[in-house]
Amino acid sequence: xxxxxxxxxxxxxxxxxxxxxxxxxxxxxxxxxxxxxxxxxxxxxxxxxxxxxxxxxxxxxxxxxxxxxxxxxxxxxxxxxxxxxxxxxxxxxxxxxxxxxxxxxxxxxxxxxxxxxxxxxxxxxxxxxxxxxxxxxxxxxxxxxxxxxxxxxxxxxxxxxxxxxxxxxxxxxxxxxxxxxxxxxxxxxxxxxxxxxxxxxxxxxxxxxxxxxxxxxxxxxxxxxxxxxxxxxxxxxxxxxxxxxxxxxxxxxxxxxxxxxxxxxxxxxxxxxxxxxxxxxxxxxxxxxxxxx
Numbered sequence: 001x002x003x004x005x006x007x008x009x010x011x012x013x014x015x016x017x018x019x020x021x022x023x024x025x026x027x028x029x030x031x032x033x034x035x036x037x038x039x040x041x042x043x044x045x046x047x048x049x050x051x052x053x054x055x056x057x058x059x060x061x062x063x064x065x066x067x068x069x070x071x072x073x074x075x076x077x078x079x080x081x082x083x084x085x086x087x088x089x090x091x092x093x094x095x096x097x098x099x100x101x102x103x104x105x106x107x108x109x110x111x112x113x114x115x116x117x118x119x120x121x122x123x124x125x126x127x128x129x130x131x132x133x134x135x136x137x138x139x140x141x142x143x144x145x146x147x148x149x150x151x152x153x154x155x156x157x158x159x160x161x162x163x164x165x166x167x168x169x170x171x172x173x174x175x176x177x178x179x180x181x182x183x184x185x186x187x188x189x190x191x192x193x194x195x196x197x198x199x200x201x202x203x204x205x206x207x208x209x210x211x212x213x214x215x216x217x218x219x220x221x222x223x224x225x226x227x228x229x230x231x232x233x234x235x236x237x238x239x240x241x242x243x244x245x246x247x248x249x250x251x252x253x254x255x256x257x258x259x260x261x262x263x264x265x266x267x268x269x270x271x272x273x274x275x276x277x278x279x280x281x282x283x284x285x286x287x288x289x290x291x292x293x
Contacts, residue, residue: 038266045260056260066261069241070268076153076228076240077221080160085214087165088172089206093198096177105173109166119163120230124150127158155231156238160221168217175209176202211280215273222269241265 048055060066091108095101111119127133129146137143149155179202187197225242232238241261249258 041259041262044256045263046256048256048260049254056257057264059257060260060264066244069239069244070264072238073222073224073240073242074268076156076160076224076238077218080157080164080221081168081214081218083161084164084168084217085172085210087161088169088213089176089210091169092173092176093202095173105170108169111162112166114163116159116163116226117230120159120227123155123159123162123231127155150231151233153232153237156224156227159227159231160224163227164217164221167220168213171213171216172206172210175206175213178209179205208280211276215276218272218276219269222265222272241268 045056046053048059051058095104095108098104114122125131127149129148133149134143134146137147138145149158183201183205184197187201192200223242224240225246228234228238228240228243234243242265245258245261245265248254248261
């Protein structure tokens with residue numbers, strides 16, 4: 001009995017109490033489903049079917065059809081991310097003052113539960129040449145022919161906004177409700193108008209949180225795949241980098257090249273996230289919340 005007590009005491013002194021040991025299953029889960037696949041993919045990317053260790057990366061950056069997918073993906077992901085974050089700010093500021101906040105929040109996050117494929121199918125029905133949107137425009141004489149909003153850039157963009165907005169809204173709402181209301185009240189007592197209070201009080205305090213929201217929303221948008229195929233032009237204007245990786249793996253059966261493309265995709269995401277976190281450090285002014293959010 002004394003041996004068990006001494007063992008527990010030594011483990012506790014080293015920070016290995018019972019609560020800490022509960023983290024072990026989570027660590028094993030991350031190792032099995034994230035770390036190992038990533039390391040295996042990285043290893044596989046340096047074992048091309050032909051050529052030296054860097055042959056897959058040379059192939060990717062020597063073919064415009066492949067490396068242009070980076071700019072295509074950025075051209076879709078960055079505007080969608082910025083638009084979602086910008087739209088989420090006024091909505092979150094308004095929702096935090098409402099009595100039925102939970103009901104409205106539930107309605108706004110419904111697109112998350114639907115999934116990207118179901119959202120894409122809905123947009124195909126609604127925005128198609130014979131969909132409700134075009135039929136309404138034609139009925140009121142607002143256009144001479146159907147407006148093409150699917151199977152192009154705009155179809156993918158709309159899908160990313162619809163499916164990505166609830167995610168950015170929830171994060172922004174948590175930051176907005178976490179700011180101490182007395183700060184804004186003090187500004188009002190000093191004569192600051194609503195716009196001045198937002199620009200000088202709320203926005204500087206929101207910037208660090210919005211930077212994290214931008215980073216997470218960008219990672220989500222940059223990995224777009226179903227929308228780019230169902231609503232876009234996968235062999236043309238919306239041939240994103242994930243489609244290039246899929247083609248290499250399941251059409252060309254070149255898994256090392258697909259792994260290299262996946263590593264490049266991860267590298268671009270890391271660079272953008274690191275840049276955003278660097279910007280966040282310039283604006284961080286310390287906590288200004290009541291512990292909420």
